[in-house]
Amino acid sequence: MDRTTFRAIDGDGHIREPDAEIWKYLDEPYGSSEITLNYPFFPSLDGFQRGAFGAAAGAHKRREGVIDAGAWQRLLDEIGLDYAVLYPTAGLGVGMIQDPDWAVAVCRGYNSWLDAAYRRVDPRLVGVALLPLQDVDAAVKELRRSVTELGMVGGMLPANSANMGVRSPLGDELFWPLYEEAQRLDVPLAVHGAPSVGLGIDFNRSVTFANVLEHPLSVMIQLTSMFLEGVFDEFPDLRIAYLEANTVWMPYMMDRMSGKKRRGRTDSADLMHSGRVLVSVEGADPGLPYAVDRLGEDAIIYATDYPHETKERVAEELDEALARTDLPESTLRKIYRDNAVRLYNWQGPKGEAATQPAATATA
Numbered sequence: 001m002d003r004t005t006f007r008a009i010d011g012d013g014h015i016r017e018p019d020a021e022i023w024k025y026l027d028e029p030y031g032s033s034e035i036t037l038n039y040p041f042f043p044s045l046d047g048f049q050r051g052a053f054g055a056a057a058g059a060h061k062r063r064e065g066v067i068d069a070g071a072w073q074r075l076l077d078e079i080g081l082d083y084a085v086l087y088p089t090a091g092l093g094v095g096m097i098q099d100p101d102w103a104v105a106v107c108r109g110y111n112s113w114l115d116a117a118y119r120r121v122d123p124r125l126v127g128v129a130l131l132p133l134q135d136v137d138a139a140v141k142e143l144r145r146s147v148t149e150l151g152m153v154g155g156m157l158p159a160n161s162a163n164m165g166v167r168s169p170l171g172d173e174l175f176w177p178l179y180e181e182a183q184r185l186d187v188p189l190a191v192h193g194a195p196s197v198g199l200g201i202d203f204n205r206s207v208t209f210a211n212v213l214e215h216p217l218s219v220m221i222q223l224t225s226m227f228l229e230g231v232f233d234e235f236p237d238l239r240i241a242y243l244e245a246n247t248v249w250m251p252y253m254m255d256r257m258s259g260k261k262r263r264g265r266t267d268s269a270d271l272m273h274s275g276r277v278l279v280s281v282e283g284a285d286p287g288l289p290y291a292v293d294r295l296g297e298d299a300i301i302y303a304t305d306y307p308h309e310t311k312e313r314v315a316e317e318l319d320e321a322l323a324r325t326d327l328p329e330s331t332l333r334k335i336y337r338d339n340a341v342r343l344y345n346w347q348g349p350k351g352e353a354a355t356q357p358a359a360t361a362t363a
Contacts, residue, residue: 001322001329003080008318010084011340012190012243012280012303015118016067017088017110025112030105041106043096043164046196046214048207067307069121075306076124079315082337083124084304085344086114087156087243091130092194095158095166103132103165107142115150126346128190129155133166136174140181147185153344154188159218162198170222171229179235188239188343193218216245220253230263232271239343241278247291247300250279254294272299278343281335282309283317288335289326301343302336
Protein backbone atom coordinates (compact mmCIF):
# COMPACT_ATOMS: atom_id res chain seq x y z
CA MET A 1 0.00 0.00 0.00
CA ASP A 2 1.37 3.42 -0.92
CA ARG A 3 0.35 6.99 -1.68
CA THR A 4 -0.48 6.15 -5.30
CA THR A 5 -3.29 3.81 -4.23
CA PHE A 6 -4.30 5.09 -0.80
CA ARG A 7 -5.23 8.58 0.40
CA ALA A 8 -4.73 9.19 4.10
CA ILE A 9 -6.60 11.71 6.26
CA ASP A 10 -4.65 14.07 8.50
CA GLY A 11 -6.32 14.03 11.90
CA ASP A 12 -4.10 16.72 13.44
CA GLY A 13 -2.52 19.39 11.28
CA HIS A 14 -1.89 23.00 12.24
CA ILE A 15 -2.32 26.50 10.90
CA ARG A 16 -0.61 29.75 11.78
CA GLU A 17 -3.06 32.38 12.93
CA PRO A 18 -2.05 36.03 12.35
CA ASP A 19 -3.49 38.33 15.00
CA ALA A 20 -4.21 41.01 12.41
CA GLU A 21 -6.47 38.64 10.49
CA ILE A 22 -8.33 37.37 13.56
CA TRP A 23 -8.83 40.98 14.66
CA LYS A 24 -11.20 41.55 11.74
CA TYR A 25 -13.55 38.92 13.21
CA LEU A 26 -13.55 40.07 16.84
CA ASP A 27 -16.77 41.18 18.49
CA GLU A 28 -17.03 44.60 20.07
CA PRO A 29 -15.43 46.36 21.81
CA TYR A 30 -12.29 44.56 20.58
CA GLY A 31 -12.90 44.54 16.85
CA SER A 32 -13.02 48.29 16.41
CA SER A 33 -10.06 49.12 18.62
CA GLU A 34 -6.61 48.81 17.09
CA ILE A 35 -5.09 48.91 20.55
CA THR A 36 -5.70 45.17 20.78
CA LEU A 37 -3.14 44.70 18.01
CA ASN A 38 -0.41 46.16 20.22
CA TYR A 39 -0.22 42.92 22.20
CA PRO A 40 -0.17 39.22 21.21
CA PHE A 41 -3.64 37.68 21.17
CA PHE A 42 -2.43 34.46 22.83
CA PRO A 43 0.11 33.99 25.64
CA SER A 44 3.55 32.65 24.84
CA LEU A 45 3.52 28.87 25.02
CA ASP A 46 6.55 28.73 27.30
CA GLY A 47 8.68 31.85 26.92
CA PHE A 48 10.50 30.50 23.87
CA GLN A 49 10.22 32.41 20.61
CA ARG A 50 9.69 29.45 18.32
CA GLY A 51 10.30 31.45 15.16
CA ALA A 52 13.67 32.63 16.45
CA PHE A 53 14.62 29.08 17.33
CA GLY A 54 13.64 27.91 13.86
CA ALA A 55 15.52 30.73 12.17
CA ALA A 56 18.69 29.97 14.12
CA ALA A 57 18.38 26.33 13.11
CA GLY A 58 17.99 27.27 9.44
CA ALA A 59 14.38 26.12 9.25
CA HIS A 60 13.51 28.96 6.87
CA LYS A 61 15.58 27.20 4.24
CA ARG A 62 13.50 24.04 4.53
CA ARG A 63 9.96 25.27 5.17
CA GLU A 64 7.36 27.31 3.38
CA GLY A 65 7.32 30.82 4.78
CA VAL A 66 3.62 31.73 4.75
CA ILE A 67 1.25 29.01 5.89
CA ASP A 68 -2.25 29.63 4.59
CA ALA A 69 -4.97 27.69 2.78
CA GLY A 70 -2.83 27.66 -0.37
CA ALA A 71 0.06 25.99 1.45
CA TRP A 72 -2.30 23.38 2.82
CA GLN A 73 -3.84 22.76 -0.59
CA ARG A 74 -0.38 22.14 -2.01
CA LEU A 75 0.38 19.68 0.81
CA LEU A 76 -2.82 17.71 0.21
CA ASP A 77 -2.25 17.59 -3.54
CA GLU A 78 1.46 16.79 -3.46
CA ILE A 79 1.39 14.27 -0.61
CA GLY A 80 -1.88 12.69 -1.72
CA LEU A 81 -4.01 13.35 1.37
CA ASP A 82 -7.79 13.58 1.16
CA TYR A 83 -8.54 15.94 4.04
CA ALA A 84 -6.91 17.71 6.96
CA VAL A 85 -8.34 18.53 10.37
CA LEU A 86 -6.76 21.79 11.50
CA TYR A 87 -5.67 22.91 14.96
CA PRO A 88 -4.06 26.22 16.02
CA THR A 89 -0.45 27.04 16.77
CA ALA A 90 -0.35 30.15 18.97
CA GLY A 91 -3.90 29.29 20.03
CA LEU A 92 -2.63 26.15 21.76
CA GLY A 93 -1.90 28.53 24.64
CA VAL A 94 -5.55 29.58 24.93
CA GLY A 95 -5.89 27.98 28.37
CA MET A 96 -3.41 30.46 29.85
CA ILE A 97 -5.52 33.54 29.03
CA GLN A 98 -6.34 35.18 32.35
CA ASP A 99 -9.27 37.38 31.25
CA PRO A 100 -12.41 35.27 30.61
CA ASP A 101 -14.02 37.98 28.48
CA TRP A 102 -11.00 38.12 26.20
CA ALA A 103 -10.82 34.33 26.05
CA VAL A 104 -14.41 34.24 24.80
CA ALA A 105 -13.83 37.02 22.28
CA VAL A 106 -10.60 35.66 20.81
CA CYS A 107 -11.99 32.11 20.54
CA ARG A 108 -15.04 33.38 18.66
CA GLY A 109 -12.86 35.53 16.43
CA TYR A 110 -10.42 32.70 15.75
CA ASN A 111 -13.19 30.25 14.87
CA SER A 112 -14.93 32.68 12.50
CA TRP A 113 -11.59 33.54 10.85
CA LEU A 114 -10.59 29.87 10.52
CA ASP A 115 -13.86 29.08 8.78
CA ALA A 116 -13.48 31.96 6.34
CA ALA A 117 -9.76 31.47 5.68
CA TYR A 118 -9.78 27.69 5.25
CA ARG A 119 -13.07 25.78 4.94
CA ARG A 120 -14.67 28.33 2.65
CA VAL A 121 -11.55 28.35 0.51
CA ASP A 122 -11.33 24.55 0.29
CA PRO A 123 -13.81 22.18 1.98
CA ARG A 124 -11.01 19.62 2.39
CA LEU A 125 -9.64 21.87 5.16
CA VAL A 126 -11.85 21.47 8.22
CA GLY A 127 -11.43 23.13 11.58
CA VAL A 128 -11.61 22.23 15.25
CA ALA A 129 -13.08 24.95 17.45
CA LEU A 130 -11.03 26.85 19.99
CA LEU A 131 -13.04 26.90 23.23
CA PRO A 132 -12.84 29.40 26.13
CA LEU A 133 -12.79 27.05 29.12
CA GLN A 134 -12.41 30.13 31.34
CA ASP A 135 -16.20 30.51 30.87
CA VAL A 136 -17.76 27.08 30.49
CA ASP A 137 -21.23 28.37 29.55
CA ALA A 138 -19.64 30.42 26.77
CA ALA A 139 -17.56 27.40 25.72
CA VAL A 140 -20.75 25.35 25.36
CA LYS A 141 -22.32 28.04 23.19
CA GLU A 142 -19.18 28.41 21.10
CA LEU A 143 -18.91 24.69 20.47
CA ARG A 144 -22.55 24.66 19.36
CA ARG A 145 -22.05 27.67 17.06
CA SER A 146 -18.84 26.30 15.59
CA VAL A 147 -20.36 22.92 14.79
CA THR A 148 -23.83 23.96 13.62
CA GLU A 149 -22.96 27.24 11.85
CA LEU A 150 -19.29 26.92 10.87
CA GLY A 151 -19.14 23.22 10.03
CA MET A 152 -16.38 22.42 12.51
CA VAL A 153 -15.84 18.82 13.50
CA GLY A 154 -15.00 19.12 17.19
CA GLY A 155 -13.51 21.27 19.90
CA MET A 156 -10.02 21.61 21.36
CA LEU A 157 -9.24 21.39 25.07
CA PRO A 158 -5.88 22.81 26.20
CA ALA A 159 -3.88 20.12 27.96
CA ASN A 160 -1.92 22.64 30.01
CA SER A 161 -3.04 26.05 31.23
CA ALA A 162 -0.04 26.47 33.57
CA ASN A 163 -2.48 27.05 36.46
CA MET A 164 -3.23 30.46 35.01
CA GLY A 165 -6.47 31.03 33.08
CA VAL A 166 -7.98 27.55 33.40
CA ARG A 167 -7.16 26.42 36.91
CA SER A 168 -8.93 23.06 37.10
CA PRO A 169 -8.03 19.72 35.52
CA LEU A 170 -10.34 18.49 32.80
CA GLY A 171 -11.99 15.86 34.98
CA ASP A 172 -13.55 18.59 37.15
CA GLU A 173 -17.35 18.66 37.08
CA LEU A 174 -17.03 22.32 36.10
CA PHE A 175 -16.47 21.17 32.52
CA TRP A 176 -19.20 18.53 32.40
CA PRO A 177 -21.74 20.76 30.60
CA LEU A 178 -19.26 21.00 27.74
CA TYR A 179 -18.88 17.23 27.62
CA GLU A 180 -22.65 16.86 27.61
CA GLU A 181 -22.92 19.25 24.66
CA ALA A 182 -20.17 17.49 22.69
CA GLN A 183 -21.94 14.18 23.28
CA ARG A 184 -25.26 15.69 22.17
CA LEU A 185 -23.70 17.16 19.02
CA ASP A 186 -21.87 13.86 18.37
CA VAL A 187 -18.50 15.56 17.95
CA PRO A 188 -15.21 14.80 19.71
CA LEU A 189 -13.12 16.93 22.00
CA ALA A 190 -9.36 16.85 21.51
CA VAL A 191 -6.88 17.39 24.33
CA HIS A 192 -3.84 19.05 22.80
CA GLY A 193 -0.64 20.11 24.53
CA ALA A 194 2.04 22.70 23.74
CA PRO A 195 2.73 24.93 26.79
CA SER A 196 5.41 23.52 29.08
CA VAL A 197 5.02 26.09 31.86
CA GLY A 198 4.02 24.60 35.20
CA LEU A 199 4.92 21.01 34.33
CA GLY A 200 8.01 20.95 36.53
CA ILE A 201 10.45 21.60 33.70
CA ASP A 202 10.57 25.40 33.79
CA PHE A 203 14.28 25.28 34.69
CA ASN A 204 15.24 24.14 31.20
CA ARG A 205 16.79 26.46 28.61
CA SER A 206 16.10 24.41 25.50
CA VAL A 207 12.96 24.52 23.39
CA THR A 208 13.78 20.98 22.27
CA PHE A 209 13.82 19.79 25.88
CA ALA A 210 10.44 21.43 26.43
CA ASN A 211 9.00 20.01 23.23
CA VAL A 212 10.00 16.45 24.10
CA LEU A 213 8.19 16.55 27.44
CA GLU A 214 5.37 19.09 27.20
CA HIS A 215 2.96 17.00 25.13
CA PRO A 216 3.13 13.63 26.93
CA LEU A 217 3.22 15.10 30.44
CA SER A 218 0.22 17.35 29.91
CA VAL A 219 -2.00 14.76 28.22
CA MET A 220 -1.11 12.19 30.89
CA ILE A 221 -2.33 14.62 33.53
CA GLN A 222 -5.62 15.26 31.77
CA LEU A 223 -6.32 11.63 30.90
CA THR A 224 -5.74 10.68 34.54
CA SER A 225 -8.07 13.41 35.76
CA MET A 226 -10.84 12.56 33.30
CA PHE A 227 -10.61 8.83 33.92
CA LEU A 228 -10.41 8.92 37.72
CA GLU A 229 -13.21 11.50 37.99
CA GLY A 230 -15.60 9.32 35.97
CA VAL A 231 -16.02 11.47 32.86
CA PHE A 232 -16.20 8.44 30.58
CA ASP A 233 -18.88 6.80 32.75
CA GLU A 234 -20.96 9.95 33.00
CA PHE A 235 -20.81 10.51 29.23
CA PRO A 236 -20.81 7.05 27.63
CA ASP A 237 -20.89 8.34 24.04
CA LEU A 238 -18.25 11.04 24.41
CA ARG A 239 -15.19 10.69 22.17
CA ILE A 240 -11.88 12.18 23.32
CA ALA A 241 -8.57 12.35 21.45
CA TYR A 242 -5.26 12.95 23.20
CA LEU A 243 -2.97 14.39 20.57
CA GLU A 244 0.68 14.84 19.69
CA ALA A 245 2.27 12.53 22.23
CA ASN A 246 2.35 9.48 19.93
CA THR A 247 1.06 6.13 21.13
CA VAL A 248 2.98 4.05 23.66
CA TRP A 249 2.35 6.40 26.59
CA MET A 250 -1.28 5.26 26.61
CA PRO A 251 -0.65 1.56 27.43
CA TYR A 252 1.67 2.73 30.21
CA MET A 253 -1.10 4.94 31.62
CA MET A 254 -3.63 2.13 31.29
CA ASP A 255 -1.43 0.02 33.54
CA ARG A 256 -0.83 2.88 35.97
CA MET A 257 -4.57 3.56 36.33
CA SER A 258 -5.71 -0.04 36.46
CA GLY A 259 -7.20 -0.92 39.82
CA LYS A 260 -6.90 2.61 41.23
CA LYS A 261 -9.73 4.07 43.29
CA ARG A 262 -11.95 6.20 41.08
CA ARG A 263 -15.45 7.54 40.69
CA GLY A 264 -16.18 5.59 37.52
CA ARG A 265 -16.63 1.88 37.00
CA THR A 266 -15.14 1.54 33.51
CA ASP A 267 -11.94 -0.51 33.43
CA SER A 268 -9.04 1.30 31.79
CA ALA A 269 -8.39 -1.49 29.28
CA ASP A 270 -12.06 -1.67 28.34
CA LEU A 271 -12.13 2.09 27.84
CA MET A 272 -9.11 2.08 25.56
CA HIS A 273 -10.61 -0.71 23.44
CA SER A 274 -13.97 1.05 23.19
CA GLY A 275 -12.93 3.30 20.31
CA ARG A 276 -13.97 6.37 22.32
CA VAL A 277 -10.46 7.32 23.39
CA LEU A 278 -7.86 7.87 20.69
CA VAL A 279 -4.24 8.92 20.40
CA SER A 280 -2.33 10.12 17.35
CA VAL A 281 0.65 8.75 15.48
CA GLU A 282 3.04 10.77 13.37
CA GLY A 283 4.54 8.84 10.51
CA ALA A 284 5.92 5.35 11.14
CA ASP A 285 6.12 5.27 14.95
CA PRO A 286 8.23 2.19 15.84
CA GLY A 287 6.01 1.55 18.86
CA LEU A 288 2.85 1.35 16.77
CA PRO A 289 2.49 -2.48 16.70
CA TYR A 290 2.73 -2.61 20.49
CA ALA A 291 0.18 0.18 20.81
CA VAL A 292 -2.21 -1.60 18.45
CA ASP A 293 -1.80 -4.81 20.44
CA ARG A 294 -2.60 -3.04 23.71
CA LEU A 295 -5.13 -0.42 22.58
CA GLY A 296 -6.75 -2.01 19.53
CA GLU A 297 -6.70 -0.81 15.95
CA ASP A 298 -9.60 1.63 16.52
CA ALA A 299 -7.72 3.80 19.03
CA ILE A 300 -5.18 5.57 16.79
CA ILE A 301 -5.38 8.32 14.16
CA TYR A 302 -2.75 9.69 11.81
CA ALA A 303 -1.35 13.21 12.24
CA THR A 304 1.03 15.07 9.93
CA ASP A 305 1.75 17.89 12.40
CA TYR A 306 2.40 20.06 9.33
CA PRO A 307 3.69 22.81 9.24
CA HIS A 308 5.49 22.02 12.50
CA GLU A 309 6.98 19.25 10.37
CA THR A 310 8.25 19.96 6.86
CA LYS A 311 6.38 18.79 3.79
CA GLU A 312 9.34 16.58 2.86
CA ARG A 313 9.36 14.90 6.26
CA VAL A 314 5.59 14.32 6.11
CA ALA A 315 5.96 12.59 2.73
CA GLU A 316 8.92 10.48 3.87
CA GLU A 317 7.25 9.35 7.09
CA LEU A 318 3.94 8.53 5.41
CA ASP A 319 5.74 6.45 2.78
CA GLU A 320 7.50 4.53 5.56
CA ALA A 321 4.24 4.04 7.43
CA LEU A 322 2.26 2.71 4.47
CA ALA A 323 5.11 0.38 3.48
CA ARG A 324 5.51 -1.26 6.88
CA THR A 325 4.92 -5.00 7.09
CA ASP A 326 4.53 -5.45 10.83
CA LEU A 327 0.84 -4.49 10.69
CA PRO A 328 -1.84 -5.77 8.30
CA GLU A 329 -3.09 -3.47 5.56
CA SER A 330 -6.56 -3.42 7.11
CA THR A 331 -5.10 -1.97 10.32
CA LEU A 332 -3.08 0.63 8.44
CA ARG A 333 -6.22 1.71 6.59
CA LYS A 334 -7.98 2.27 9.89
CA ILE A 335 -5.13 4.22 11.46
CA TYR A 336 -4.29 6.38 8.46
CA ARG A 337 -7.85 7.06 7.30
CA ASP A 338 -10.94 5.33 8.71
CA ASN A 339 -10.45 6.14 12.39
CA ALA A 340 -10.32 9.87 11.62
CA VAL A 341 -13.64 9.62 9.78
CA ARG A 342 -15.18 7.88 12.76
CA LEU A 343 -13.63 10.16 15.38
CA TYR A 344 -14.70 13.39 13.73
CA ASN A 345 -18.00 12.01 12.40
CA TRP A 346 -17.40 14.01 9.25
CA GLN A 347 -18.74 12.91 5.90
CA GLY A 348 -16.79 15.21 3.61
CA PRO A 349 -17.71 18.37 1.76
CA LYS A 350 -20.77 16.84 0.06
CA GLY A 351 -21.66 14.36 2.74
CA GLU A 352 -20.01 11.39 1.11
CA ALA A 353 -16.33 11.89 0.23
CA ALA A 354 -14.73 11.04 3.55
CA THR A 355 -16.32 7.60 3.60
CA GLN A 356 -15.78 6.67 -0.03
CA PRO A 357 -13.13 4.14 -1.02
CA ALA A 358 -9.66 5.56 -1.34
CA ALA A 359 -9.16 7.54 -4.54
CA THR A 360 -6.15 7.49 -6.80
CA ALA A 361 -3.55 10.01 -5.72
CA THR A 362 -2.67 12.91 -8.00
CA ALA A 363 0.93 13.21 -6.84
